[in-house]
Amino acid sequence: MKKFLLILFLLVGTVLIFKNIFEAPRNTGPKIFYSVPQNATQSAITSDLKYYDFIKDETAFKFALWIEGGIQGKDIQTGMVYEISQTMSAWQIANVLLNKDNKGEPYDCDHGCPEDNFDPDLLPGGDLAPTITQKYEWVKTYDDCVKSIGRDGGQLSSEQYAQRTGIRKCVSPDGREFTQGKEGWTPAVGG
Numbered sequence: 001m002k003k004f005l006l007i008l009f010l011l012v013g014t015v016l017i018f019k020n021i022f023e024a025p026r027n028t029g030p031k032i033f034y035s036v037p038q039n040a041t042q043s044a045i046t047s048d049l050k051y052y053d054f055i056k057d058e059t060a061f062k063f064a065l066w067i068e069g070g071i072q073g074k075d076i077q078t079g080m081v082y083e084i085s086q087t088m089s090a091w092q093i094a095n096v097l098l099n100k101d102n103k104g105e106p107y108d109c110d111h112g113c114p115e116d117n118f119d120p121d122l123l124p125g126g127d128l129a130p131t132i133t134q135k136y137e138w139v140k141t142y143d144d145c146v147k148s149i150g151r152d153g154g155q156l157s158s159e160q161y162a163q164r165t166g167i168r169k170c171v172s173p174d175g176r177e178f179t180q181g182k183e184g185w186t187p188a189v190g191g
Contacts (some may be wrong), residue, residue, distance in 0.1 A: 021060040022090045025053045029086035030128065033119040036097070038079040045076055045097070048117060054128045055090050061087025062089040080104035086126055095150035142178040145170035 029153055034054075037043060042065070046058045055061040068076065068091065076098040084093055096103065121129035132152060139148045152173035162168045168180040178184040 020063060021057040023056065024085075024087045024089050025056050026086040027127070029126075030057045031083050031085050032122065033081050034084050035081045035117050035119070036076065037117070040076075040078050049093065051124060052118065052122050054084060054086055054093060055087070057090075061090045061094065064094040065098065068094045070099070077104055078171055080106055107190075136174040138173055139172045139174070139176065139178075141181040142168070142170055142182075145172045145176070147176040148172050 001043055018035050042062070046055070049055045049061065050058050054130070065076065077096045080099065082099075082104045082153050083089070084096055123129050134153070136148055139145050145154065146156065148155065149170070150173070154173045155171045157169040170178045170180075171188045172178065172185075175188045177188040
């Protein structure tokens, strides 16, 4: 009887662990567009998915790919954009990336390849990256605007403009225009 209970306990534990590694990493989350580069390897794709919290376990995901498509000789379709979510199981993501339902959209890089594979952008660990507006919501004055200019953009009016008009302007990276000495902002021209 003890052997039976031990075997039953080990069997149930193995099933629960096995089931858990294929489950979705999150209960809630937005749909994300995932661009799979033309030259991406299965290992690189699997690592990306794990790094950004789309799958719980790389080996389990590779197993799901092998069962879902590899047996039939089907691989992840590269050069495509797929809609995935962190609420999908490893099995569901494998089906999407194998393009079983032909829902992937091809993309080309004639006008430049996407900088990131995920749209909207994700932070490591899978949380949504802040939008440019969220990132610069702290900018409230002309002086804040000057401090915000950097990698994301932004611009000061030229010295010649300031000498000619007596007005100094600053455009924040999120497209708001501030005037020195005035409160508030206006949308930048063209922004």
